[in-house]
Amino acid sequence: MARIRPLLVTLLGLLYSAAAVAIEEQPQARSFSLPAARTSERYPVGKRSITGTTNAAHVDGSILVNITLGSQTLPVVFDTGSSILWVWSTYYNGSLAGDLYYNISASTTWAQLPGYTFNISYVDGSGVSGVVGTDKVTIGGLTVTGATLGAANLGPSAPSTFKAGLIGMERGSMSVKNSAGNSVTRNTWMQNIASSLPSPIFAVYLPWGSGAAQSSIDFGYIDSSKYTGTLSTVPLMSGTARWQFTSTSYYVNGVHYSVTTTTSGQALIDTGTTLLLVYPEIAAAFYAAVPGAYQDSGEWVFPCSTTTFPTLTLDVGGVQAPVSHEINWGPWATFANGTKICDGGIQTTSRTTMTFGDVFLASNYVVFNDAASTIQIANIVF
Numbered sequence: 001m002a003r004i005r006p007l008l009v010t011l012l013g014l015l016y017s018a019a020a021v022a023i024e025e026q027p028q029a030r031s032f033s034l035p036a037a038r039t040s041e042r043y044p045v046g047k048r049s050i051t052g053t054t055n056a057a058h059v060d061g062s063i064l065v066n067i068t069l070g071s072q073t074l075p076v077v078f079d080t081g082s083s084i085l086w087v088w089s090t091y092y093n094g095s096l097a098g099d100l101y102y103n104i105s106a107s108t109t110w111a112q113l114p115g116y117t118f119n120i121s122y123v124d125g126s127g128v129s130g131v132v133g134t135d136k137v138t139i140g141g142l143t144v145t146g147a148t149l150g151a152a153n154l155g156p157s158a159p160s161t162f163k164a165g166l167i168g169m170e171r172g173s174m175s176v177k178n179s180a181g182n183s184v185t186r187n188t189w190m191q192n193i194a195s196s197l198p199s200p201i202f203a204v205y206l207p208w209g210s211g212a213a214q215s216s217i218d219f220g221y222i223d224s225s226k227y228t229g230t231l232s233t234v235p236l237m238s239g240t241a242r243w244q245f246t247s248t249s250y251y252v253n254g255v256h257y258s259v260t261t262t263t264s265g266q267a268l269i270d271t272g273t274t275l276l277l278v279y280p281e282i283a284a285a286f287y288a289a290v291p292g293a294y295q296d297s298g299e300w301v302f303p304c305s306t307t308t309f310p311t312l313t314l315d316v317g318g319v320q321a322p323v324s325h326e327i328n329w330g331p332w333a334t335f336a337n338g339t340k341i342c343d344g345g346i347q348t349t350s351r352t353t354m355t356f357g358d359v360f361l362a363s364n365y366v367v368f369n370d371a372a373s374t375i376q377i378a379n380i381v382f
């Protein structure tokens with residue numbers, strides 16, 4: 001079919017083990033306003049009073065947030081599937097004309113870590129490498145002075161006109177190489193800010209599609225206006241930096257199914273993946289209840305005239321979470337007789353762990369808590 005396949009951005013980074021974690025008390029529920037550009041250093045442990053919030057945007061299959069490096073504000077991908085913060089920079093030795101990048105020589109607060117490098121590959125084959133340094137990094141009004149970041153100089157990815165880089169929000173620390181070429185860990189921006197927050201959490205609110213509210217990310221607090229019902233707390237798998245949990249059952253139109261595939265029966269939440277990628281048996285059960293649905297070269301598609309979809313819930317560590325938005329993911333093909341076929345937002349994965357990407361997050365509000373080794377989840381306010 002003469003059609004470019006829709007973007008399926010998948011930015012899961014390389015795997016490494018999470019740092020040891022301790023149990024924290026439950027999040028406190030409210031914030032107060034924060035003057036911009038306060039440094040975490042001014043808030044000793046014990047004075048946990050600052051919170052932050054930033055808008056997020058869905059652009060070209062990516063979730064973008066603005067971050068300020070030194071005094072330059074740039075949009076970057078917000079990725080819970082990897083851990084390095086990096087941006088395209090003036091170290092890049094190709095053309096940056098028209099693209100978004102960080103001008104190192106215009107920052108008075110940048111300090112390169114001599115000999116340090118980073119190199120990250122993503123599961124979709126993209127990736128970057130470059131030098132490593134520290135700078136003042138502000139997100140949602142929260143500033144970390146001396147946050148570690150990578151200044152990219154080489155592909156295989158290329159600079160872009162709508163995003164400058166990526167902030168990794170996986171659990172634990174980031175891994176870079178020192179001047180001896182050895183892997184060393186550095187704190188992430190989230191690890192640095194966590195001790196200044198009333199609770200060491202971030203909450204992801206990503207309603208998506210026609211009529212959806214403004215997406216946002218909150219740091220240090222839970223905004224009860226962004227979900228309905230109560231938050232369910234789900235334990236995370238140990239031994240992985242991923243936001244990963246068991247997922248062994250599902251419901252289609254109220255009928256219960258157990259996952260039978262000889263897989264791990266697990267899933268992870270990845271804001272860096274656009275679609276909802278489930279085991280083939282789950283997609284098959286779902287699309288069996290969509291009249292006219294079929295697989296085109298492995299991709300689940302259906303007539304664009306479809307207006308109602310079966311109800312689907314997926315197991316998030318024992319909690320059934322709904323999937324009710326972005327199921328029609330847009331045009332796929334048009335037949336000679338005029339019939340239009342649309343692409344499904346729910347697709348299959350051949351991996352042993354399912355990836356619950358942005359299509360899943362369009363229906364669910366999620367609170368991420370590395371210290372407690374949990375996520376909390378509730379139905380989103382659309």
Ligand SMILES: *[C@@H]1O[C@H](CO)[C@@H](O)[C@H](O)[C@H]1NC(C)=O
Nearest residue numbers: 055056057064065066073075
């Ligand atoms: C980033 O800031 C620019 C300029 O204020 C704004 O136009 C854009 O919408 C912001 N992007 C996000 C993702 O909030």
Ligand SMILES: *[C@@H]1O[C@H](CO)[C@@H](O)[C@H](O)[C@H]1NC(C)=O
Nearest residue numbers: 091092093094129153154155
């Ligand atoms: C550009 O990058 C390549 C690959 O690392 C390197 O061989 C080359 O020297 C660089 N060019 C400049 C002008 O820095």
Ligand SMILES: *[C@@H]1O[C@H](CO)[C@@H](O)[C@H](O)[C@H]1NC(C)=O
Nearest residue numbers: 090096102103104105106107
């Ligand atoms: C970077 O900033 C410096 C200092 O403001 C400026 O002279 C230079 O033209 C900028 N370079 C690029 C590539 O934007």
Ligand SMILES: *[C@@H]1O[C@H](CO)[C@@H](O)[C@H](O)[C@H]1NC(C)=O
Nearest residue numbers: 119120121127128129130154
């Ligand atoms: C980065 O890692 C990839 C995958 O291991 C490798 O192919 C590439 O050469 C590395 N790039 C640099 C600049 O080290």
Ligand SMILES: *[C@@H]1O[C@H](CO)[C@@H](O)[C@H](O)[C@H]1NC(C)=O
Nearest residue numbers: 292334335336337338339340
């Ligand atoms: C249109 O063409 C497609 C592909 O040949 C076929 O599957 C479908 O049934 C046709 N629809 C109508 C309304 O004729």
